[in-house]
Amino acid sequence: MKQIIVHCRDSLTQVALLEDRVLTEFYAERPAEKQLVGSVYNGKVVNVLPGMQAAFVDIGLEKNAFLYVDDLLPAHLEKIPSVKPSISDLVRPGQELLVQVTKEPFGSKGARITTHFSLPGRWIVFMPNADYVGVSRKIGSEQERSRLKDIAEKIRKPGEGLIIRTVAENETLEALERDFNVMRSDWNNVLRRAEKSGAPVLLYREPGVLDRVVRDAFTDRVDELIIDDPVRGEVLVNRVREMSEELAGRIHIYRGREHVQVAYRVREQLDKAMKRKVWLKSGGYLVLDRTEALTVIDVNTGKFTGTDDPEATVFTTNAEAADEIARLLRLRDIGGIVLVDFIDMTSDKHRAEVAARLEEAFRKDRTKTFAVGWTKLGLMEITRKKARESLDDSMFAVCNVCGGTGKVPVERSFPNRRR
Incomplete structure (x- = not known):
């Protein structure tokens, strides 16, 4: 049995995935903490370091983002030269560059970025410049893989790339084409905004945590999605109904007296696992x-x-x-x-x-x-x-007493130490 438990309160959204009532995934998000991965920016190259084959790009964050030479070369393997050019031949300081975040900033490191763009949809991942078609390896039937690849070749234009996701198994051409057209439209909007905007500027942001989980994890293998916010629940039902009437019927509004995370043992399991x-x-x-x-x-x-x-x-x-x-x-x-x-x-x-x-x-x-x-x-x-x-x-935040070591000085070892 698979369940998705959603708790919404004020600006906080928490999503838990349960498999046979065992907590396997947990996500939390506040509006001010929107994730950066997947976001597309028009950035400005600040430094080019040939010795590292990398460049630092200002995308409007506190720290400059890191761009490696492999993320500047063509996404398709057949187009990558056998000898990599120097990164200084590809970009120069002051140049504006369209990039996408692949890794969030960590500690002292800035975000990792790429020019290999990908926009995930319900059934398809759209790669505007990749020029190839891929099918999820988790789709076991060779006949089905061949059918889906044929559909992909029909709906894409020369130069475009896409990957058929696992959930697309047995889906119709119409459904896949509709999903693909939405992402193509999103990408065209990004290009139009880039032409009119300076740098650095945010051009596209991935959906919030609830929308992402519904898109990526709410499949026919999930028995129910339970949400404790009636308003957001109704909005979610209407949105999911556009994809599947059956899945929309598996969304339930929680009205119990206990906190939804207590009722489904999410808090208890999370406390132990952390x-x-x-x-x-x-x-x-x-x-x-x-x-x-x-x-x-x-x-x-x-x-x-x-x-x-x-x-x-x-x-x-x-x-x-x-x-x-x-x-x-x-x-x-x-x-x-x-x-x-x-x-x-x-x-x-x-x-x-x-x-x-x-x-x-x-x-x-x-x-x-x-x-x-x-x-x-x-x-x-x-x-x-x-x-x-x-x-x-x-x-969790680092302890301001021990600095994250989990230890504090023993007084007798530092008799003259001032606190």
Whole structure:
């Protein structure tokens, strides 16, 4: 059973995704904190650094955005030269440049930007300059993939590119063309605004969190969407009805006395999942530590004593931990490099099964996640695409006493220290 639970109050919107009543994704947004990923700007090149093959572009934010040479070259592989030109041959300081944000600013780093534009719709991702067609690999039927590719070739113009999304399986040509025309119109509006505007200026912004989740996650595999705001609920029903009458019927207004997040155990599960120490059902536990460069997860048997066979006990704990780790990465939206210190296993078969279990769990994640493999030290290396700040960063602030270390000086160690 899959559910989407939406809480709206004043300017705050929070969206939770549940699978068999287990919290798997959580998003929060205030109007002042609109995400930048997907936004299109007319920017102005500030610095060009040939030694780094990169440029810094002013798009109107506090910090200049970072543009790498690969994001300036053509999006289609066949058009990329075998020897990359110097970035100074492609852009110059003071030049106005149309760009799209691919990564939010993090810490001291500015946003990452590209000239490979993409506008996601319900069934199609439109890439105005890509000049190729792709079909989601999750669509297994070769016949269906071929049908969808034929439709894509019919509706696109020379030079345009698009990707058919998984949810487009079995959709009609009319539905796909209607979706495509909306995105093409949005892009033409961007170009018209760019011609009339100076730089830096925002030209296009991705929809809010609720609209994005409905667009990307509210499919026929979701049993119900529950929202506690009657006004926004009615607006949502009317909007979804344009896509599917059946899906519109799965939207329900919550009128219970309890807070909707309490009634569906969202708060309870979120509180547990955001801790440094996360307990497993068996009695084992995980410890998550984040650094500037990567996230480290340690697996422990804890209270779980298992059977008389130590290897079986270790494997059971590691297998359960693999499922929970995949859920936590997805829920907390942790990106970048992740190293997992599973409990040592002597059996190669067990090691392979744990890796396979991770890969299987990652298939549920809409963000690209890979189990790279075991390092020489026996650690599992994982990578997960990082586009925006994690849930940890958005929900917690660094302690002004310990500065984020989790430790404060012991008085006897610094007797003359002034606070």
